[in-house]
Amino acid sequence: MANPRKVLISEDVTGAGIDRLKGKYQIHYDPDLWKKVPELEGMIPGYDALIVRNQTKVTAGLLAQALSLRVIGRAGAGYDNIDVPAASREGVVVAFSPEENAVSVAEHVFALLLALARKIPGADKSTKGGGWERKKYHGFELWGKTLGILGLGKIGFRVALRAKAFGMRVLAYDAYLSSTSLHVTESGALLTSFEGVLAQADFLTVHLPLTPETRGILNGEAFRKMKKTAFLINTSRGEVLAEADLAQTLKQGEIAGAALDVREKEPPGESPLHGLDNVILTPHTAGLTYEAQEKVVDAVAEDVDRVLSGQAALRYVNFGTPKKRAGDDW
Incomplete structure (x- = not known):
């Protein structure tokens, strides 16, 4: 050619x-x-x-x-x-x-959610070390629990569908959807406010894009609105969450635990989160199947x-065909 x-x-x-x-x-x-x-x-x-x-x-x-x-x-x-x-x-x-990669991320959310609910990382480490601490590793059922979803887009929607199979009640916040939007009506989620999701969720899963409005939206103020028994999962963008605030919140027992697949900085380096037993961390692998x-x-x-080849892209953010600029010889 x-x-x-x-x-x-x-x-x-x-x-x-x-x-x-x-x-x-x-x-x-x-x-x-x-x-x-x-x-x-x-x-x-x-x-x-x-x-x-x-x-x-x-x-x-x-x-x-x-x-x-x-x-x-x-x-x-x-x-x-x-x-x-x-x-x-x-x-x-x-x-x-x-x-x-939406299916893979949704499945990873449930891997983390179940690991938190059933304390699997700690139980695994203890048992491999010769322990048999059955009482210490009592967990929680998902049936009847409230799953809060921040962002009911392509991934959040798939998480909601899977939550129904576990018998969970689903609440969602999405600034771009109405109660009659397809992702709301077909998932069975109840659309509510950001604060409403924080206050009611037993498990909170984050599926927000990173924008000026969402950067740092999950901070100390937001965490204080959550149940002390709640668990937080973030597989979206690390910068939507203030890690220092989360570490302090977890140390003070203001929420029960967290699982993060994404970080404010990647790779993250040293972090107070790394020494906490009620935190599960994966290296941005939710979509890596x-x-x-x-x-x-x-x-x-x-x-x-x-x-x-001169055709329009099928999946694009701005436009499907390039725009000719002055001086271009396309």
Whole structure:
């Protein structure tokens, strides 16, 4: 193929979808390029597509140098690492995979929820150490408990459906939905206020996007509105939760426990949360199943291919086809 389009992959994005792109385009794959910002800035002018996960910071400055860029493919649902308004001004499509990992994340929520309710990590550690502490590791049934969901989108909705199978009562807060929205009526969730969910939930699961409004929304003030017996689970974005406030809340016994798959900073480094027995931590793996990642990579590769082939992306944040800029020779 004469003068093939060029695709730059700056993080660990591999799979059959990428293999198919290699058959049509010139691919440069460097899973650590996101760490080497000057090198990334030097390379980006010559590429038509950029594929990232959540580590590459696609800033306005980087986009201004991306003279040939037509599409950014975000392998995942969140896109807070991409300056979408700047991409739109530059005419660049921001494609993503909005629900390809949603089932995996919803299942991970229940893995964490059950581990909290039944004290599984502590019981496992104790038993492997020679203990047999049955009384210490009494747990709780999910049947009849109230699950509070913050954000009833593609993942929150799937969590609600699974909660029904466990016989749970489901409350939800979502600033963008009404009581007649499909995700509300079909999940059986009762839509209520943010404060109402906090006050009534036995288990609170967070599925909020990171926006100026949601950054730090779960802080000391919010935690004080929760039941002392409540458990908190966050698989959305680490920055929606103030970790220092959570650590203090847990130490003071103001809520019963927490499970976090996402952190304010990733990797997090030292944290007071790491020494608490009533905290379960996983390294942002809720969406990392073999099935989900195959679907995520297939989706982003398909949309990058569509844009580079002159078609509209199917899954996008801003627009489906690139906007021609002055001086472009597309």
